[in-house]
Structures are given as C-alpha cells and as structure tokens.
Amino acid sequence: MNLYHLRYFVTLAQLEHYGKAAEKLKITQPGLSHAMASLEEELGVKLFEKEGRNVILNKYGKMFFDDANKIISMLDGSVSSFQDISEGGGNISLSIIKPLAIKDIPKATRSFLDKNKGKGIDFKFYTGVTKEIVEGLKNQIYDIGFCSKMENETDIEFVPVKKQEMCAIVPYGHPLAKYKELDLKETIPYKQIIFSKSSGLRPVIDGMFEKIGEYPHVAYEIEEDSLVVGLVAQNFGIAILPKMYSIQYINVKAIPIIQPELESYFYAARMRNRYHSPAADAFFKYVCNNGL
Template identity: 40%
Template sequence: MNLYHLKYFVTLAHLEHYTKAAEQLSITQPSLSHAIASLEREINIRLFEKEGRNVVLTRAGKNFLTDIEKALALIDESINSIHLSEIGEGCIDIAFHKNMAASFIPNLARKFLNEHTGKNIDFKFHYDSESTEELIKGLYSKNFDFIFCSNKINEKNIEYIPVFKQRAVLLVPEGHPLADKESVSIDETLEYNHILYTKNHTLSEKLSSYFNKKESQTTISYKTEDVNVITPLVAGNFGISIVPENNSINLTGVKSVEISDLDWQNTVYMAYLKSSYEIPLINDFKKFIEENTINL
C-alpha cells in the first residue's frame, strides 16, 4: 500500500474537494484522482461519493479515515523516534529483576542524564521479570535495549558487561541482640531462627550447605524467593535472614548487619543484544556503563 496515497486520502477527506486538495498537496488533480482510484481498487472499498462539486466520505471511508490517521500518526512518531536516536536522543528501555538492588540502576540513569543535559533523552524501567531467561527473551523480542541480571546465560548473541558486585548482609529486627553489632560471624547467628532466601541459588546453596553441617544448632523457620516477604517477617521477629545487599528494599523495623566471614559475592551484569549496527544513543549508554562500572 502506497504511503503517499494514504496521505492524499486524508487530505482529500478533510478538504472534500479534488482541486483544493491537489493544490495543497502540490500535485495535479489527475494525479490525485488516479491515486484515490488506485487506493480504492487496492482495498476494494468505495471511499468517496460525489456531492455536487465536492466529494464526501462514504460510511466505510469515515471508518477508514479514523484508522488511517491513527496509523499515520504512529508512523510519524516512529520516524521521529528513530531520528532522535540517530542524534543521540530518544528513549532507552531497561529491564531488571524486581529483587535486584534496583536503586543502583535509576541512579546510573540519572547520572547519564546529568552528563547529557540539553538532549531529549528518557528512560523506561521494566522490573516485573522473575528470571534472567525472561529478560533475555525481552532482548531478543526488542522490548528492551539493556537488561541487568545476576547470572550469565550462554547465548552467542548476548554481550555481558560486569557492573558491580553484591555482598550478603544479615537482616535482624530492631532491638535484636545482634542489631547493634557492626559485623557478625555466621556462627553468631546459628542460635536464632533463620529465614532462608532461595532466589539466589549460589547464596542459598552456600548457606544450606553450611547450615546442614550445623544442623543441631540451626532452625530454618521459612524459605522464600521474595526479599520483600523476608523483611516484614524479620521485622515481626519471626527469624533473621542472610540476603544479598539491596538498598531498595524497605528496612522499616529491620537492621542490616555486615557478615565478617561469609565468602560470597554476586556479580550483576548489564546485557544487550549484539548487533552489527548500534544507534548512537544505545552506543553512548553502553560506553557510559563501561566507564562507570566498579572495578571487578
């Protein structure tokens, strides 16, 4: 379907006069008549009917006009978005796990915006994905430009950049005997009920292995994948919990304590789809991340 023919149709629909429409479009009247006739043949619908010296839309033509104006507006919006991205402007779509240390990502985005003042740049954040597999699918379907994930999946078309490392911390309720300590050893936590965080497999496996060796001293009161479930349980004095450090969770009624002897760190990666062509905005953000990652 010829895009110009659709634009000619919209102009004629509003002016209802071939000569006036042709003048506004800077084409001849026969060319306009030919274009409209060609469009009607292509879709097999009568779009106009004569009314004196003018033409008016048929009922089908009115419905067609509504849809075509929406479609042309979307096309114009898309073209404008592409033009913006070509000059280092536009929108960047970022996705990450909802249990991740999420404030780190908006803070990076804000720093990027501060370094590019005067440019029309926006971010969209997506944080509903439960797994890295879901995030990877979003990259392949072009729903996201970048994802932040805590494990690497071997995909030849995906590039990973290590961004920062998470350590594990102990969450205890306020007023707990361990709450005022700057740091504790794992052995100091064994006499208390534990809530086991199972979302991060390497951490949960390490803790489970350690607790199994100390089975007579340790009680696992709950297991959950959601750190936002753990914090109210800890605040309610239903147990203490060792979780990846996450400065975006609600710590009301909870204290975070360092663990002195837990040899565990979790690398968070930024991943993107490899491409032979990268628009300037995406390339600018990728370089920015590479320059602002913590030395790993």
C-alpha cells in the same frame, strides 16, 4: 489498498482541486486522476462530484474520508514515533530487583536523562525477582533488567554494575546484634531464612556456605527479599542477603560479613543478538561504563 492512494484522496478532498492537490503531493495531475479512478474502481463507488473547476466529496466520499483521514493520521503518528526512536528517543522499559530500586536505578536514570535533555527519552519501571526479570527479557517485555546473574542463560548478556555487600540481618536483641562485623561461621548456630532456589541470589549464598564447609539449619525458603527482612524482624530467624537501602527502615540490624571474602555483583542484563533501540542501547552502555 494502496496507501499512497489514500493519502492522495485525503489531500484532494481537503483542497478540492486536482491541480493544487497534485502540486502539493508533487505528482502529475494525470497521475492523481488515475489514482482516484483506481480507488473508486476498487471501492465500487464514486467519491467526488465536479463543481465548476473544483471537485467536492459526494455522500460516499464523505463517509470514506472520515476513515481514510483517521488511517493517515494514525500512520503519520506512528511514523513520527518511530523517527523519534531512531533518533535516540522513546521509552526504555526496565525491570529491577528491589535492592536496586530505592536508590541506585532512580539515581542512574535521573543522571542519564539530565545528560540527554531534549531527546524525548522516558522510562517505564517494573520490579521483580531475577527469574521474572530474565523471562521478561526473553519475552520482550523489558529492554533491560537489573538483577542477579543466572547461570546457563547464554542468550542474555550480563554485565556487573554494582558489587554486592553481603550482610547478616538479625533482629535487635539477637545474640549477634552486638557485633559490628561477622565471620559467616558465626551465623551457623542460628536458624536462617534463605532465598528459594528460583532466586538469583541463592547460588551466591550457597557458594558462601560452601566456602566455609558448613550449612545452617534452614527455617524458611523465601523468594521475595522484603518478606525475608520482615520475617527476620519478627524473630523467625536470621538471614544472609545483600545490604539494602530499605533495611534502615525496618527493625533489624545489618552486620557486614567479612569472611569469607566474596566477589559477587548485581548485573545489568539484556538479550544478546537482538535489536535494541538507540536510547536503550545508550542507557545500557551508560550504566555499564559508570556502574551504579
């Protein structure tokens, strides 16, 4: 069915006059008459009745008008939404690992919105671990992810946006709690809670232990950082993880690791070679250029 014919029909039904409808639609009156004849032939019923110089909807025209008007309204609304997107508005879907979710990303999104007032930009926020975020990017659930870097993911663009400050997290009363900073070797005698192999942080932490040529006794392998910190607080072991804003609210002490030196980052991630809306592209470049 021709969408133009639907629009012509709705306009004619509203104005009830071929000349006025043709003028509004910027087509000839014979062209409008031909379009309505084609529509009626396709439907197999008459839609209009003559009333003097005007036309009015008959019983079947009124039935068809309700559906046609809904279709045109939905189409116009959809077109308007996409025009907003093409002009730099619309939703941007973000998925974030928790170390960045409390302070860094809310601050960056607020700053971006303040610089782009009036564009109709809005964010959708999700949280997850790095593996889930990467899968969500591949499946087009998220526009941008903020996570650790995963190796061998060549279809994803990873851009460093914040340096990770690695700490030893210990319960108060632990022998290491008296120190203000630590060499990683000083953590070796104590059982540790580490991230599972599916975590993007696991290679980072393994790499730190490789640098000192030693590996601790692993008490638990956990995927979720909040659970790691919670277990440390209850004296299930100590942990090495990035400094997180939320740690200050839990009964643990974060002690900076000064040796070995580490160049590790949190990343903004998105799919390569895939269309990104102007708003999502602008935000990605904004964060990459300014950091977190």
